[in-house]
Amino acid sequence: MLHLHFNPDTDVSKVLAPDALDMFQFEWKIYQKLVRANEMHHREIGQLLRVEIGRRFDRPFAFLDLACGDASLAHMVLEGSKVANYEGLDLSRPALQAAAKVMKDVPYDVELAEEDMVEGILSRPDSANFIWCGYSIHHLQPAQKQEMLTAIRGALKPSGVFVCAEPVCLAGEDRANYTHRWQTELRHRFRSLTDAEYDHLWQHISTHDFPEAPEDWVAMGKAAGFSSSREIYRFPGDLFCAAFLFEK
Numbered sequence: 001m002l003h004l005h006f007n008p009d010t011d012v013s014k015v016l017a018p019d020a021l022d023m024f025q026f027e028w029k030i031y032q033k034l035v036r037a038n039e040m041h042h043r044e045i046g047q048l049l050r051v052e053i054g055r056r057f058d059r060p061f062a063f064l065d066l067a068c069g070d071a072s073l074a075h076m077v078l079e080g081s082k083v084a085n086y087e088g089l090d091l092s093r094p095a096l097q098a099a100a101k102v103m104k105d106v107p108y109d110v111e112l113a114e115e116d117m118v119e120g121i122l123s124r125p126d127s128a129n130f131i132w133c134g135y136s137i138h139h140l141q142p143a144q145k146q147e148m149l150t151a152i153r154g155a156l157k158p159s160g161v162f163v164c165a166e167p168v169c170l171a172g173e174d175r176a177n178y179t180h181r182w183q184t185e186l187r188h189r190f191r192s193l194t195d196a197e198y199d200h201l202w203q204h205i206s207t208h209d210f211p212e213a214p215e216d217w218v219a220m221g222k223a224a225g226f227s228s229s230r231e232i233y234r235f236p237g238d239l240f241c242a243a244f245l246f247e248k
């Protein structure tokens with residue numbers, strides 16, 4: 001059974017990084033091209049999640065997808081698993097509509113909601129066995145990221161697991177150096193985009209992305225109270241994005 005909830009009262013101006021959302025509310029198709037071309041390495045990260053889920057959950061479990069986008073990673077990861085219910089939160093209607101198409105025939109319960117991930121996590125204590133968040137927490141400032149990780153730990157059931165993938169910088173690298181290092185290199189990586197699409201995306205990245213170093217993600221996980229925090233994947237080549245696994 002699939003439910004898609006749009007919330008007419010959503011006031012996007014009240015979320016923590018409202019301007020970062022424009023790209024996904026109005027230009028969803030640009031990001032979708034990157035996902036379809038696997039230029040954000042969803043396939044490799046999804047494979048790691050499949051392995052983690054397979055070895056941890058031999059009984060029904062609840063999966064929460066924060067800022068779910070089109071839910072394509074979760075769809076791939078959960079196929080053949082014991083998942084009982086999937087919940088995806090996002091504030092982009094085109095993304096949620098794409099997610100509804102992706103999830104329409106799955107054999108588990110699906111709830112898709114137009115909801116702020118920060119509010120959403122605080123209102124779901126002790127509710128999920130597995131939480132995934134792809135490329136969405138880096139718009140927050142460091143103290144907000146730390147609060148988000150603490151809230152995510154609170155939303156996990158005992159022995160629950162959180163995995164996120166995020167842009168990362170080198171230790172000590174400031175945003176000016178980060179954006180300088182990436183502007184040309186990223187154009188070579190995002191081959192699926194036209195020049196106009198790339199310029200639009202670069203405007204979003206250079207304005208709204210606030211990457212942290214991998215060691216800072218691990219430290220934030222420890223400070224949030226997770227029993228273990230570790231890096232599980234790094235994009236090939238020079239440092240751009242990485243994925244982290246946190247155990248409650």
Ligand SMILES: C[S@@+](CC[C@H](N)C(=O)[O-])C[C@H]1O[C@@H](n2cnc3c(N)ncnc32)[C@H](O)[C@@H]1O
Nearest residue numbers: 024067068069090091092095116117134135136
């Ligand atoms: C880079 S996309 C990632 C989508 C998906 N997680 C993935 O890995 O492909 C960022 C997503 O975060 C969503 N988003 C940004 N801020 C949000 C917020 N405060 N609450 C819920 N969703 C948010 C955007 O609408 C967009 O779908």
